[in-house]
Amino acid sequence: MTHALAxxxxxxxxxxxxxxxxxxxxxxxxxxxxxxxxxxxxxxxxGYEMQIQRWDFTSGGGYHYTHHDGDNVYGFRGTFHTxxxxxxxxxTFEFEGAPDEVAIExxxxxxxxxxxxxxxxxxxxxxxxxxxxxxxxxxxxxMAEGYDRLEEIVAQAAVTPSSAPALG
Amino acid sequence: MTHALAxxxxxxxxxxxxxxxxxxxxxxxxxxxxxxxxxxxxxxxxGYEMQIQRWDFTSGGGYHYTHHDGDNVYGFRGTFHTxxxxxxxxxTFEFEGAPDEVAIExxxxxxxxxxxxxxxxxxxxxxxxxxxxxxxxxxxxxMAEGYDRLEEIVAQAAVTPSSAPALG
Numbered sequence: 150m151t152h153a154l155a156x157x158x159x160x161x162x163x164x165x166x167x168x169x170x171x172x173x174x175x176x177x178x179x180x181x182x183x184x185x186x187x188x189x190x191x192x193x194x195x196g197y198e199m200q201i202q203r204w205d206f207t208s209g210g211g212y213h214y215t216h217h218d219g220d221n222v223y224g225f226r227g228t229f230h231t232x233x234x235x236x237x238x239x240x241t242f243e244f245e246g247a248p249d250e251v252a253i254e255x256x257x258x259x260x261x262x263x264x265x266x267x268x269x270x271x272x273x274x275x276x277x278x279x280x281x282x283x284x285x286x287x288x289x290x291x292m293a294e295g296y297d298r299l300e301e302i303v304a305q306a307a308v309t310p311s312s313a314p315a316l317g
Numbered sequence: 318m319t320h321a322l323a324x325x326x327x328x329x330x331x332x333x334x335x336x337x338x339x340x341x342x343x344x345x346x347x348x349x350x351x352x353x354x355x356x357x358x359x360x361x362x363x364g365y366e367m368q369i370q371r372w373d374f375t376s377g378g379g380y381h382y383t384h385h386d387g388d389n390v391y392g393f394r395g396t397f398h399t400x401x402x403x404x405x406x407x408x409t410f411e412f413e414g415a416p417d418e419v420a421i422e423x424x425x426x427x428x429x430x431x432x433x434x435x436x437x438x439x440x441x442x443x444x445x446x447x448x449x450x451x452x453x454x455x456x457x458x459x460m461a462e463g464y465d466r467l468e469e470i471v472a473q474a475a476v477t478p479s480s481a482p483a484l485g
Binding site for chain 2: 161162163164209211227228229230231237239241243249251252253255271273274275277
């Protein structure tokens with residue numbers, strides 16, 4: 150089952166709220182944010198190659214990555230203000246094509262029980278106009294495809310152990 | 318001459334804008350933000366002792382400091398997303414008494430010529446309510462006194478060279 154990304158973009162304020170549920174344990178979804186080899190497989194829209202120059206998903210750490218679409222290269226970088234395992238990530242976000250338009254992102258990993266979880270996020274920009282430009286740039290498609298890919302990764306991981314024959 | 322801090326706190330959005338002019342070169346005001354020994358002498362309201370556990374004023378760096386008022390200790394921490402000499406600082410800001418209510422701060426150091434400059438800032442919180450609580454907590458007094466102290470420091474630095482007798 151696929152859960153759709155839900156976006157809320159209220160008028161007159163510089164933030165975007167989003168939620169996305171996963172049929173996967175909170176630990177698996179958190180780990181897919183922490184491990185750069187997994188991040189590389191899901192973050193961003195389909196059809197792009199992602200290269201990660203830095204991914205230090207810890208409080209005080211930071212990241213730098215590029216998306217490659219043929220000859221087009223899109224760079225992104227930020228700092229991780231707070232990372233708490235299976236709970237919270239607070240980070241900055243900058244698209245290098247719009248320098249100094251830095252957003253702050255709040256993500257909460259919520260355990261729903263029964264091996265399910267929900268990601269709750271808020272991205273706050275510097276201005277309402279900057280947020281609106283980000284929305285107009287096709288952010289929703291990129292996020293939705295990214296989380297669909299994340300779901301595929303954690304679903305695979307969930308299947309692997311139980312597909313082995315039971316022992317003992 | 319003292320220049321007053323000017324605050325703009327528009328209704329319904331989560332940010333605070335401020336400006337403060339200084340009769341000092343932009344390099345001196347920037348350096349008073351960069352050098353932890355100087356920061357310790359001005360950041361925050363008068364009458365508090367400041368202890369700096371970390372101050373790495375570079376892109377990707379971070380900070381942690383405490384204000385001491387008798388037995389009361391107030392901790393603050395954040396990351397520096399971007400620091401460009403005599404130009405820009407973009408940083409996160411968290412009061413440890415309100416965990417996870419992280420703001421992002423944009424500061425521009427503007428050279429006005431004639432050895433004068435202006436600091437232009439915007440602090441964007443996660444919510445309008447959180448911003449309003451920060452305003453209600455006496456933020457303006459702390460900022461105004463801090464910048465008055467900064468002005469005293471850069472005025473002293475400006476006087477020192479010319480107070481030496483001219484040679485040659």
